Amino acid sequence: MALRSISRRFGSRVLSYRSSSVASLHSHATSFGFQQVKEEEKSKLVGNVFSNVASSYDIMNDVMSGGLHRLWKERLVGKLSPFAGMKHLDVAGGTGDVAFRIFDAVNSVKRRALRKVDEDSLEETQIYVCDINPNMLNVGKQRAAERGLGDNKSLVWVEGDAEALSFDDNSMDGYTIAFGIRNVTHIEKALAEAYRVLKRGGRFLCLELSHVDIPVFKDVYDLYSFKVIPNLGELIAGDRESYQYLVESIRRFPPQEKFATMIADAGFEKVEYENLVGGVVAIHSAIKL
Amino acid sequence: MYRTAAKRLLGAGLTTSRLLRSTIIPSSYTSNLCTSSMGHTESPIINQSGPTAASSTGTGEGPRRKPRPEFEEEQARVLSASLRHVARLGWTEEAMTAGSRDVGVSPSIVGSFSRREAALVEYFMDECLQLLIDRVDSGLDLQNLIPSERISKLIRIRLEMQVPYISKWPQALSIQAHPVNVPTSFKQRAMLVDEIWHTVGDGASDLDWYVKRTVLGGVYSTTEIYMLTDDSPEYRDTWEFLDDRVKDAFDLKKSIQEAKYFAQDIGAGVGKSFQGVMQSMSTRGGRSSSSF
Numbered sequence: 001m002a003l004r005s006i007s008r009r010f011g012s013r014v015l016s017y018r019s020s021s022v023a024s025l026h027s028h029a030t031s032f033g034f035q036q037v038k039e040e041e042k043s044k045l046v047g048n049v050f051s052n053v054a055s056s057y058d059i060m061n062d063v064m065s066g067g068l069h070r071l072w073k074e075r076l077v078g079k080l081s082p083f084a085g086m087k088h089l090d091v092a093g094g095t096g097d098v099a100f101r102i103f104d105a106v107n108s109v110k111r112r113a114l115r116k117v118d119e120d121s122l123e124e125t126q127i128y129v130c131d132i133n134p135n136m137l138n139v140g141k142q143r144a145a146e147r148g149l150g151d152n153k154s155l156v157w158v159e160g161d162a163e164a165l166s167f168d169d170n171s172m173d174g175y176t177i178a179f180g181i182r183n184v185t186h187i188e189k190a191l192a193e194a195y196r197v198l199k200r201g202g203r204f205l206c207l208e209l210s211h212v213d214i215p216v217f218k219d220v221y222d223l224y225s226f227k228v229i230p231n232l233g234e235l236i237a238g239d240r241e242s243y244q245y246l247v248e249s250i251r252r253f254p255p256q257e258k259f260a261t262m263i264a265d266a267g268f269e270k271v272e273y274e275n276l277v278g279g280v281v282a283i284h285s286a287i288k289l
Numbered sequence: 290m291y292r293t294a295a296k297r298l299l300g301a302g303l304t305t306s307r308l309l310r311s312t313i314i315p316s317s318y319t320s321n322l323c324t325s326s327m328g329h330t331e332s333p334i335i336n337q338s339g340p341t342a343a344s345s346t347g348t349g350e351g352p353r354r355k356p357r358p359e360f361e362e363e364q365a366r367v368l369s370a371s372l373r374h375v376a377r378l379g380w381t382e383e384a385m386t387a388g389s390r391d392v393g394v395s396p397s398i399v400g401s402f403s404r405r406e407a408a409l410v411e412y413f414m415d416e417c418l419q420l421l422i423d424r425v426d427s428g429l430d431l432q433n434l435i436p437s438e439r440i441s442k443l444i445r446i447r448l449e450m451q452v453p454y455i456s457k458w459p460q461a462l463s464i465q466a467h468p469v470n471v472p473t474s475f476k477q478r479a480m481l482v483d484e485i486w487h488t489v490g491d492g493a494s495d496l497d498w499y500v501k502r503t504v505l506g507g508v509y510s511t512t513e514i515y516m517l518t519d520d521s522p523e524y525r526d527t528w529e530f531l532d533d534r535v536k537d538a539f540d541l542k543k544s545i546q547e548a549k550y551f552a553q554d555i556g557a558g559v560g561k562s563f564q565g566v567m568q569s570m571s572t573r574g575g576r577s578s579s580s581f
Binding site for chain 1: 359360363367382386389393394395396397398399400401405
């Protein structure tokens, strides 16, 4: 009963924000969590969030998801099936979590097919890690150094905006964005950029916290999101607001079907998605033809 | 007639892939086969985004998605190019990577094929079946042969298509035998056997239908496996083995037929004597009743 009323309260909160967002669409307002902010401000605010949490970002991910985010990222890379000589772009992957996994996958492919893959193509492998936030990139570079990949030529760290990538058209074999597209001001622009940089046959994969539709589980998940996560954020990262933003921004992100339609509208083919843990996260995949 | 029976047995996917040239199994179909958990909603999305896409075409906003078959064409192109690398790299993702490089598509596309290597093996199976049908349609001389010879000739033509890949064929068989791939590989084999019976000119749809196909499936598979270890010139031993097995099968058919007749005779005999007993009983009963 208590659960019900809590979820109803949140539900009505979400609803009221939705209706107000429609009204203010024309004044170029966008959402920052449940707040309405000016478009120009959103990127700054998101920037602040990630500057604040950069150092404890991965620990928080572990705590919040109970370590599950590792499995989700493994799944993402598994779906990508990286190959030697691939040019890959990981957007919003500052701490290198996805990039390292792709790197490992390529190199295990190398071990498996040692005689079949020529070394040249392997050295051509390049994984670009693009993040708008230099603090996050620094964490990633530091972790690369710890892994002994500090001056590995396969990993390239680039500071850049997902809405205006600094890469050439048709230059990438793969594009991944894990827990990032939610924070982008214009999702359509980010998708258009992804489409632009991908080669023919290149794949777009997006791992994102999404929407749960299973009745009771949804209530539990809402309770956990709004009651537990901000407190965890305060306790571990010393930053309640950033994690309040996190859970709110998840609710503002378009649901699976809607997002899939957006991907298709950007020109992608074979748009599919897979829900993990009942929709807590979803992996959208598509291909450019 | 047999086609309807086949449809009943193997589902509607059969006829569609048979009609298409350069056939592949639609990925939505295959993914439905292997993913049934609620987490996977791969195919419904196409249906659901369909109307939205259509309605927004009306408003003329943004570029439209091309229809889905394009992906399948692309997949077929990549897979057909990949076959050239199979002899060297095996039925592997590496072969498909090399194949996609050949046709100028990013090897990334391989990751989007459902069940990866199985896609390549299944493509090959479909291609071979199509080739076989083409050869039959283009006037393969079968009229002068008796049915058993026709069957061994057709199986031989089909198996000869695997010769270039023979060193890697065990790998293909193991991929096909993987539980996830069994539904498709079973279906493909059934289609092949069906095609052979059809070409031989068998139109029956009685219970024999299943027996015939099972037996021929057995002959085909054992010959296929025999071929793997055959190092005689031009697989002479294999073809001999095949002829013998087909003969066995026809002998079996004959002995089944004989057994059937025998059973009928016995049945008739037993029936007659049973009838006799009943008759004598009823007449005796009649007599006894009349004596009252």
